[in-house]
Structures are given as structure tokens and as C-alpha cells.
Amino acid sequence: MMVMPPDYPKILIVDDKPQNLYTLERLLIKLDVLVFQATSGFDALALTLEHDFCVAIIDIQMPEMDGYELVEMLRSNQATASLPVIFVSAIYSDEYHHRKAYDTGVVDFLSKPFVPEILLSKVNVFIALYHQRHRLQTLVKQLNAANDEILRFNQELEDKVNERTEELQRAYRQLELLDRNKSDFIQVISHELRTPLSVFTGYSQLLLNMPQIQSDEMLSRMVSNLHTSSLRLKDIVNAMLEVVKVDSQTLELHYVQVSIADLLDLVYRGFRDALTERNLSLEMVGVADLPLIEADAQALHKVFKNLVNNAIKYTPDGGQITIRGQLQKDEEIAPAQSFVHIMVCDTGIGIDSEVQELIFTKFYHTGDASYHSSGETKFKGGGPGLGLALAKGFVEAHGGRIWAESAGYDEHTCPGSQFHVLLPF
Numbered sequence: 158m159m160v161m162p163p164d165y166p167k168i169l170i171v172d173d174k175p176q177n178l179y180t181l182e183r184l185l186i187k188l189d190v191l192v193f194q195a196t197s198g199f200d201a202l203a204l205t206l207e208h209d210f211c212v213a214i215i216d217i218q219m220p221e222m223d224g225y226e227l228v229e230m231l232r233s234n235q236a237t238a239s240l241p242v243i244f245v246s247a248i249y250s251d252e253y254h255h256r257k258a259y260d261t262g263v264v265d266f267l268s269k270p271f272v273p274e275i276l277l278s279k280v281n282v283f284i285a286l287y288h289q290r291h292r293l294q295t296l297v298k299q300l301n302a303a304n305d306e307i308l309r310f311n312q313e314l315e316d317k318v319n320e321r322t323e324e325l326q327r328a329y330r331q332l333e334l335l336d337r338n339k340s341d342f343i344q345v346i347s348h349e350l351r352t353p354l355s356v357f358t359g360y361s362q363l364l365l366n367m368p369q370i371q372s373d374e375m376l377s378r379m380v381s382n383l384h385t386s387s388l389r390l391k392d393i394v395n396a397m398l399e400v401v402k403v404d405s406q407t408l409e410l411h412y413v414q415v416s417i418a419d420l421l422d423l424v425y426r427g428f429r430d431a432l433t434e435r436n437l438s439l440e441m442v443g444v445a446d447l448p449l450i451e452a453d454a455q456a457l458h459k460v461f462k463n464l465v466n467n468a469i470k471y472t473p474d475g476g477q478i479t480i481r482g483q484l485q486k487d488e489e490i491a492p493a494q495s496f497v498h499i500m501v502c503d504t505g506i507g508i509d510s511e512v513q514e515l516i517f518t519k520f521y522h523t524g525d526a527s528y529h530s531s532g533e534t535k536f537k538g539g540g541p542g543l544g545l546a547l548a549k550g551f552v553e554a555h556g557g558r559i560w561a562e563s564a565g566y567d568e569h570t571c572p573g574s575q576f577h578v579l580l581p582f
Contacts, residue, residue, distance in 0.1 A: 164291045166284050167191045167208050171201045171227065172216040172245075181214065184273050188284060198222030202230055205237045211287030212280055217246040217254070228261045241283050243276075245269055350394050358387040389533065396543045400519050403550030410453040410554055417447045417497060420454065421480055424461045428469060431534035436475045439465070444482040447497050450582035456551040457580075460559075463544035464501040464576050470538045472505035473571060479503075485579075496557070496579040506537075507572040508563040516561060519546035523566075548578075556581050 168190050170181050175196065182192045193208060195201035198219060205213075213231075217224035224244055231237040244258045247269035258266050265279055361384035370376050402408040421444055432439055461480075468478045481500040486492060508516065508523070515521050520542040533540065552559040557580040564572035 165191055166211045166287050167193060168280065169193050169195065169201060169204060169210045169213040171195045171198065171213065173197060173219040177216065184277065185280065188277060188280060190284065198227040201227055205231065205240065210240060212241045212243060212283035214243045214245060217244055217249050225257065225261050228263060232262045243267060243279060245271065354387060354391050354394060358384065358391060361387055393541050396541065396547060399547055400543055403547065408550065408554050410456060412451045413454055414449045415452045415454045415457060416449055417482060417499065418444045420458055421461055423458065424465050427462065428465055428534070431469055435469065435534065435536070437469060437472060437478060439478045442479060442481045444480060447482045448582055450497055450580055452555055452580065460548045460551050460578065463548045466534065467544060468501055468503040468505065469534045470536065471574070472503045473536060476504040494581055497582055499578045501576040502573065504571055504573045506568045507566045508561055508574050509566040513561045513563060517545050517549040519543055552578055552580070
């Protein structure tokens with residue numbers, strides 16, 4: 158026995174006369190459908206509970222339950238309420254019965270004898286509608302399945318995002334804890350070093366002033382180096398403490414009227430010997446025309462000292478350092494306020510674009526740390542990696558902004574760097 162697919166179109170024919178059923182089935186099988194026969198309304202109702210019919214062709218005049226009663230029963234059941242019904246009748250073909258049939262829910266009415274081609278044409282319409290409905294149902298199922306898959310994927314994605322977010326938050330909390338521990342460690346170590354350093358610096362200064370030391374050239378040079386090293390170490394310890402204050406936002410500024418020109422001149426005099434030793438020239442342009450500003454003089458001195466020192470370290474011997482000053486607005490900070498704009502420019506090896514923001518983070522070093530040099534003003538000399546971080550902290554504490562610009566890093570072409578400082582006045 159050949160098994161038909163579940164969506165194969167089925168037609169229900171209902172008539173109490175077997176010969177009518179036989180004739181009607183022989184006609185309908187031309188349409189490639191399955192035809193189910195029922196000789197009574199009760200048999201028809203039983204079949205509708207088992208099968209999904211695309212159309213039912215029902216004779217009106219039947220014993221026990223006529224066509225009208227059968228249709229009313231079909232319409233009262235949700236599963237068969239929309240089943241298309243075509244009435245056929247040899248007796249009830251007047252307008253009254255036509256109207257009654259349509260009021261009951263019949264979709265069409267044919268009087269016997271009917272033209273076979275007309276019946277087949279009408280049934281073909283319902284077969285086409287049946288196929289279309291099944292295609293839509295299949296499409297809906299596919300869409301629902303796809304939607305379920307999307308929902309599942311979205312849920313999995315959301316779970317993964319939440320998981321990664323929790324991991325990132327946990328890692329961030331750990332980093333915050335490590336950073337706090339590092340800051341606490343720096344603060345403790347710095348405080349612990351300050352006392353012995355002060356003693357060391359004081360005694361080395363006393364030794365330098367002793368006639369016995371001054372009269373011995375070798376001892377004098379040794380003590381002088383010790384004293385110089387102690388001063389540098391003291392500066393590093395102080396810088397470490399200042400970094401902790403910047404991070405903890407406990408930095409205290411003492412505002413006074415400050416001349417940028419005088420401040421930069423003081424910085425220049427501090428590096429005069431280093432500039433001469435390295436054959437570097439330093440020029441100031443427009444600085445003398447800058448107005449006085451309210452600022453912490455010591456903090457700004459450290460800012461420009463670190464910037465000039467940075468320019469010296471990364472500019473080859475014989476290079477040029479230029480400090481420019483001008484007044485301007487800054488839309489990013491305060492559009493209505495004027496700012497003093499100082500630029501420290503050099504003809505050095507430049508800065509890679511990927512690290513132009515990283516250089517302002519504490520302890521950051523360009524290049525390989527294994528080649529670290531302790532020479533403060535030597536070419537590519539090292540340092541603790543605190544100078545630019547402190548400069549950023551001091552400038553921002555004044556309500557200003559600092560950033561670096563460079564065409565890139567190249568030790569052969571030396572594209573140079575420009576450090577910009579904006580300070581309100």
C-alpha cells in the first residue's frame with residue numbers, strides 16, 4: 158500500500174446514497190487527491206476528527222442529520238470551523254435554500270445535475286488554497302524554529318557577555334587592588350627612605366666642606382659623586398611620593414602669580430651645562446609675551462623641567478629644542494576661557510603613535526628596560542618613568558591639559574616631538 162505524505166490534499170464527500178459517492182469520487186480522483194466517503198453526518202464528523210480536509214462536498218438531504226445540521230456541527234468545532242463546504246442538492250435548489258446554506262457557513266452551492274468541469278474548477282481552488290496554507294504553515298514553523306535558534310543564540314551570547322563582563326570586572330578589581338597596594342608600597346618605601354637619605358645627604362655635604370676632603374682630589378671627587386647621587390635619589394623618592402598624591406587626589410597646590418617666562422628661564426639655567434655638553438641649542442619663542450597666571454610655581458617648574466629633560470634625553474647631540482608660547486582658546490576644556498599654550502618641541506627621535514598616551518602613565522619606559530641608563534641627560538638616558546606622569550598630574554590639577562604629538566619614531570630621520578601644555582589664566 159502506497160503511503161501518502163501527511164500534507165497530501167484530502168477531500169470529504171458526504172451522501173447517503175453510495176452510487177452518488179462512487180460517481181463523485183471517480184470524478185475527484187482526477188485531481189490527484191485522497192477522497193474519503195461518509196454516508197451520514199455522524200460518519201462525516203468522525204472523519205473530520207481524524208483528518209485535515211481541504212474541502213467537504215455535502216449533500217443536503219440525508220436521514221438523521223441533514224446537510225444544514227452537519228455544517229452547523231462543523232462550525233461549532235474549532236478544528237473544523239474553517240473547513241470549506243460545498244453543498245450539492247437535486248431538490249433544495251431554490252433561492253431560499255441557497256440563502257439558508259450561505260447563512261449556515263457554506264462557501265458554494267451546486268444544483269444536481271452539475272457540470273463536472275465546474276465542480277472540478279471550484280475544488281481546484283480549495284486544493285490550491287490548501288497547498289498555500291500548508292506552505293505558509295511550513296514557513297511559519299521554519300521562522301519559529303529560526304526565531305527560537307536566534308533567541309537561544311542571543312541567550313548564549315548574553316550569558317557569555319555577562320561571563321566575560323564579570324571576568325573583566327573581577328580583573329579590574331584585582332588591578333585596582335594591585336594599584337592601591339603598589340601606591341601604598343611606594344608611599345611606605347618612600348617615607349622609609351627619606352630619613353636615611355636626608356642623613357646621607359647631610360653628612361655628604363658636611364664631608365664636602367671639610368678641609369681634609371677638599372685637599373684630597375680623589376676623596377673630594379668621590380664624596381661629590383656620593384652627594385650628587387644622594388640628591389638625585391632624593392628627587393626620585395620625592396617624585397614617587399608626589400605620584401601617590403596625584404593618584405589619590407591629595408595633591409595640594411599653593412597658588413601665586415607666576416611668570417611663565419621667568420619659570421622657563423629658571424629651567425633653562427638648570428640644564429645649561431647639559432645643553433652645552435650635548436651641543437644642544439634651546440630657543441624660546443613668544444614666551445616673554447605671556448601674561449602672569451595663577452598657579453603653583455614649584456609644581457609648574459617640575460612640569461617644564463620634566464618636559465625639557467625629556468627633550469634633551471631623546472634629541473641626538475647637535476639637535477634643537479624650541480619652547481613656544483601663545484594665548485588661545487580650548488573647546489575641549491572651557492570654550493569661554495583663555496589659556497596659555499606652551500609647546501616644547503625637539504628634533505629628536507620622535508614617539509610612536511601607539512604610545513603617545515602611554516608615555517604619561519607612571520613607570521612607563523620607551524625602549525628595552527634592559528638597556529636602562531642612569532644618565533639623566535644622556536641621549537636615550539633612563540629614569541624612573543615618573544616625569545611625564547607627574548607633569549600630567551600637575552597640569553590637570555591646575556585645570557589644564559597636556560598631550561604629545563609626533564610623526565612617529567625613527568632614530569635615523571628624527572621626526573621630533575611636540576609636547577603641548579594648556580594652562581588657564
